[in-house]
Amino acid sequence: MATRYDSSVTEPKWRERWERDGIYRFEPDSDKPKHYAVTMLPYPSGNLHIGHWYAMSPSDVHARYMRMQGYNVFFPMGFDAFGLPAENAAIKNNLDPRKWTYSNIEYMRGQLQSMGMMVDWQQQIISADPEYYRWNQWFFIQFFKRGLAYKKFSAVDWCPKCNTTLAREQVVGDERRCERCDSLVTKRDLDQWYFKITSYADELLDFSGLDWPERITSMQRNWIGRSEGAEITFKSEAGDPITVFSTRPDTLWGASFMVLAPEHPLVAKLTSAEQKASVDAYVAEAIRKTEVERQSTDDEKPKTGVWIGAYAINPASQERVPIWIADYVLMTYGTGAIMAVPGHDERDFAFATTFGLPIKRVVVQAEQTAATPLEAAEPAYGTVVNSGQIDGLSSTDAKEAVIKWLEAEQLGKRAINYRLRDWLVSRQRYWGTPIPMIYCPTCGTVPVPEDQLPLLLPDEVDFKPTGESPLKLHPTWRFTTCPNCGGEAERDTDTMDTFVDSSWYQTRYLSPHDANAPFTKAIADKWLPVDQYTGGREHAVMHLLYTRFWWKAMRDMGLVSANEPMTRLINQGVILGEDSNKMSKSRGNVIDPDMLVAQYGADTVRTFLMFIGPWEQGGPWNNRGIEGCVRFLDRAWRVVTDTPQRHDAAGNASTLERQTHRIIKKVGDDIQRFAFNTAIAGLMEFVNELMKARETDVYGSEQWRKASEALTLLLAPIAPHIAEELWEFLGHSESVHLQVWPSYDEALLIDESIELPVQINGKVRGKIQVAASADEATIIAAALADEKIAPLVEGKTIVKQIVVPNRLVNIVIK
């Protein structure tokens, strides 16, 4: 046995052995309790970067640990193979996106395998495979039949660089940039397909039973943006109903004017002849601004607007209130019209002051009266005044009272509004799932018959980024016949958002080749939902929200029974360059995992990535830091395999035994909570302890053997290759990865004799050595007798004596 461990020989050797023996094969029918772990699948960009390692290897560690804990673990891998980079690379280099993608997959699978993950590659999925995407189409049709997929013409977000529409979630930040390419997003009026995620808005706000980071659930909650209030119908003097949404029906008496969005359908009808010219000009300007970007979150942005020459009647106060249009009211939220309550809403206040509109107080705080003048909007809740029959009620009670009154008088109703928009899924690009819909002049919109799926993506396509769907430009593909009447018809020429692919892939892994269903129900019933999901938090309101929606739709179709797709979610942080900046080619701070693996081996790279710091936090790479892990694994190797020259010093086998039990507990606890950095720190300490014990007569003892075996087993999830080699060295013929996680004895977690710090008034003033079993009285006696403590206590009054078992003693004196 060589004294140095050579990863370049050993790692491939064991990977081949594992593959040959099929130790990671998925066994859906085993009797062991199941544990389904999924890490977000990679996009086949062509090269695995260190971020993939950072995301995936700790997930593998946890999965391996669960397996050693006795679970039947399934930890699959696949490729999110549709998407723009393939098409863009193809356009740039005149390649076939299919060939580009699939050759990348072949290469990246090799890289992924070099990580030493416990993946059963026979279960892999590739979303660009027709056997996968046919089920996207199948789901699309089911959604269509259930009213969850619909087509709508409206202003949509358009990325000029990607040359396609985007879902609202894919437009990021206040500058409204494309999630994928960072371009400024514009608007276009287009007829597009949507999935009705809003019909699950309320359910998506319910995170009960989900062990997900607060950060993600709060982002989703923000995104969905539920507001409770009422819809209230005002009537114009001419009698046209104008419905507004308000979260403050309690302030209805304070509504002294109304504002409609410039695009509001009633604007044209209500505008008076005298005001028509200025209204038209304002509307035109607003629409122009919409196209350019009606953005600017500038707080200082002055309010603009125009009176349309009409009045409405406030249904509560019966006051005549002017109707204005202004671009601060958005057509896309609520009803596109508001009742303006300038006294208690900052925007309405700003508008009223700009245009000299009346401001009325309808809420008071304790120190105010109904006549206290308003110097600024006072949005806080308080007591209602100047409001007829609801005077004197608290804002909260008044809300309820007004809603009940509105409902009784048929003037309005309780209403809830969401910020969440339906998911726009049409994309004007080639490399995606064709939308399986046919437009027949006679029969209308007809789905492709299910027995004709998959509707294959054609190969010979001129997919230049023209802004038109490449499939539309194909000479024949779009022309078909209506499945209903047999007449001439046309196919939808868009493809689906690739987030569709990742919305249900976790279910497909279980039966990737099922030709009759998206997944085999018997297996899915046993294995779903996913127990542990890992991946980046950048998908909080995209993939992670879409997946929850998709799952609920599947549940309502009777395909799955749980309410949520992924029970526990952990998000890793981002691994940064050595300069603490995001890794990028232009900064030249990119770390290449292949080079590291060649130099140090996969085990070292895995170990260091987890040792850097808390996994959820991420952090900067450190080229010197990895050397520490090289040393650690090397020491672990030597401490087990090398025979010390001398080992005759007096040692303590019982101490080693206790250290062994302690580390078993620590590593298990830490891996369970994804605290890999402290698990590894603990193992480093343990190796250092073994190094010392090795030079004593403890070496070669029963306790020594157990400690070496424990070290090897605890190392197995983290450094699977070296652990396997050590396990073999220790004389075992069966893989270390088929072993059971070692157990520990609670009684052996603390030493027989312990050192306790003794505090006087909370400051450590001495230390005593006592038996772990010593009772409180004995400990206090020992503390007071201590040569450093005794003089300090002498002549003082002992107020209190605190003994924290196994921790410390505190003596409070006066």
Add this chain to the structure above:
RNA sequence: GCCGAAGUGGCGGAAUGGCAGACGCGAUGGUCUCAAAAACCAUUGAGGGCGACCUCAUGUGGGUUCGACUCCCACCUUCGGCACCA
């Protein structure tokens, strides 16, 4: 503005009511060597003292507690999300 996360040595970080700085990097000194590398040993928060030791120290200011990095209140800073959303 609202919601969320975070702030600890030269650096990455540990400790979630009980000895602050585990573990690692870096640094300094040493052993081995012709020399170097590797490995090993020692020291390494700041200030003071020859020294056993003492004082200070976890963004800031208060508070609770025998005891606070940890809990509470107020604030500062950084990062992420939402935002003319009625």
